Amino acid sequence: MQTIDYLDIDSQLSEEEKLVRSSARRFVTEQIQPLIREAYTAGTFPRQVIPQLGEMGFLGANLDGYGCPGMSNIDYGLILKELERCDSGVRSFASVQGALVMFPIHRFGTEEQKQKWLPELAAGKLVGSFGLTEPEFGSNPSGMLTRAERDGDGWVLNGKKTWITNGGIADVSVVWARTAEAVQGFLVERGMKGFSTSDLHGKLSMRASVTSSLMFTDCRVPDSHVLPAAKGLKSALQCLTQARYGIGWGVIGAAEDCYEAARQYTITRKQFDHKPIASHQLVQEKLADMITEIAKAQLMALHCGRLKDQQRLKPEQVSMLKRNNVAMALDCARVSRDLLGANGIMEEYPVMRHMANLESVKTYEGTDHIHALVIGEAVTGIAAYS
Numbered sequence: 249m250q251t252i253d254y255l256d257i258d259s260q261l262s263e264e265e266k267l268v269r270s271s272a273r274r275f276v277t278e279q280i281q282p283l284i285r286e287a288y289t290a291g292t293f294p295r296q297v298i299p300q301l302g303e304m305g306f307l308g309a310n311l312d313g314y315g316c317p318g319m320s321n322i323d324y325g326l327i328l329k330e331l332e333r334c335d336s337g338v339r340s341f342a343s344v345q346g347a348l349v350m351f352p353i354h355r356f357g358t359e360e361q362k363q364k365w366l367p368e369l370a371a372g373k374l375v376g377s378f379g380l381t382e383p384e385f386g387s388n389p390s391g392m393l394t395r396a397e398r399d400g401d402g403w404v405l406n407g408k409k410t411w412i413t414n415g416g417i418a419d420v421s422v423v424w425a426r427t428a429e430a431v432q433g434f435l436v437e438r439g440m441k442g443f444s445t446s447d448l449h450g451k452l453s454m455r456a457s458v459t460s461s462l463m464f465t466d467c468r469v470p471d472s473h474v475l476p477a478a479k480g481l482k483s484a485l486q487c488l489t490q491a492r493y494g495i496g497w498g499v500i501g502a503a504e505d506c507y508e509a510a511r512q513y514t515i516t517r518k519q520f521d522h523k524p525i526a527s528h529q530l531v532q533e534k535l536a537d538m539i540t541e542i543a544k545a546q547l548m549a550l551h552c553g554r555l556k557d558q559q560r561l562k563p564e565q566v567s568m569l570k571r572n573n574v575a576m577a578l579d580c581a582r583v584s585r586d587l588l589g590a591n592g593i594m595e596e597y598p599v600m601r602h603m604a605n606l607e608s609v610k611t612y613e614g615t616d617h618i619h620a621l622v623i624g625e626a627v628t629g630i631a632a633y634s
Contacts, residue, residue, distance in 0.1 A: 252504045255543045260550060268323045272330035275304055284335045287456040288601055293337060302372025306342055308350035315367030321556040325497030325549055333501030336605035337457030344413045345369060347490035349376030352422050352433060356478035365420060377418035379409035379462045380484055387618050390481055396425035396432060401471055405464040415460025416447040424484050433478030434469050442467030453608040489563045492613050493556060496569035497549045499577035499609060502602045507538045509597050510584035534587060538580050545573045564626035571619035578606040
């Protein structure tokens with residue numbers, strides 16, 4: 249598959265980074281792409297690829313030790329871009345597994361927790377989910393109602409989380425609950441008494457992804473399952489920053505796929521004087537706009553990745569990356585649908601599927617409005633969230 253690289257950004261990548269990208273692209277094209285249309289139509293996630301994702305080193309790719317690949321953040325971003333070129337649901341699985349489950353265990357967990365969970369999660373032998381969002385509190389996680397109360401040598405959890413990716417298939421969930429002292433992270437295993445899940449159905453977006461609710465009714469969690477350093481909402485937000493960085497890369501893949509579908513279609517589709525519609529000025533202007541915005545998004549992702557590898561990337565910069573690149577990808581999907589005409593809504597082409605998925609990506613891990621306020625606070629010094 250042709251690399252979309254108008255500004256020769258490849259010249260800024262190392263040979264190792266290019267190899268990671270090409271390996272990811274080949275794997276996705278050969279192993280996942282043939283499954284995705286049927287999975288999306290059926291509203292199921294292709295679970296058979298999970299161990300393969302682990303074998304390829306795509307789960308927690310930018311984490312070190314405990315069976316994790318220890319790749320750079322550029323490598324990690326390039327992998328997620330190729331996964332989302334296939335489908336946002338596939339990239340979301342990898343994002344949640346790596347950034348929202350493995351990262352908090354790696355960053356906040358005990359040595360015993362790291363040894364127990366990380367190798368199995370990295371290998372794709374176990375699946376994780378991240379329980380923060382609640383039915384009444386999405387953009388305002390500080391209002392969470394889920395409670396954890398001390399009871400002897402453990403804790404008792406009561407509450408509900410929703411819109412949880414992987415929730416219905418997760419072996420372990422990183423769950424955030426309010427204690428008498430602060431918000432605290434817990435590891436809740438499938439099968440624990442008082443813990444249940446239910447999948448959300450009827451989605452018209454992210455259909456090739458498992459989305460669930462998590463319910464806790466006097467769910468007893470032992471002290472060994474508390475993430476000791478995951479105390480305070482700031483810890484949960486650190487996890488979200490990791491995921492948002494990956495989204496900023498991933499959506500470029502969706503935009504590139506839409507752009508290439510539109511470019512190829514307009515070159516072969518003939519109208520009026522039996523000329524390809526790509527010969528018309530209005531069509532070329534739209535293609536020019538798309539490739540320009542894709543190139544800008546690629547540069548932003550690359551620069552943020554370099555900053556992250558230098559441990560200099562700030563959360564507000566990640567907000568700009570996520571907000572800009574998701575909006576760009578959604579615009580590309582909409583313009584591509586327009587260029588394909590009626591064919592744009594057919595499952596034969598990926599455009600409508602990407603467009604529907606990106607409507608969700610625009611909302612989750614912080615809406616574009618919330619990220620605008622994060623950026624606004626950074627440039628004015630004034631918080632305006634209320």
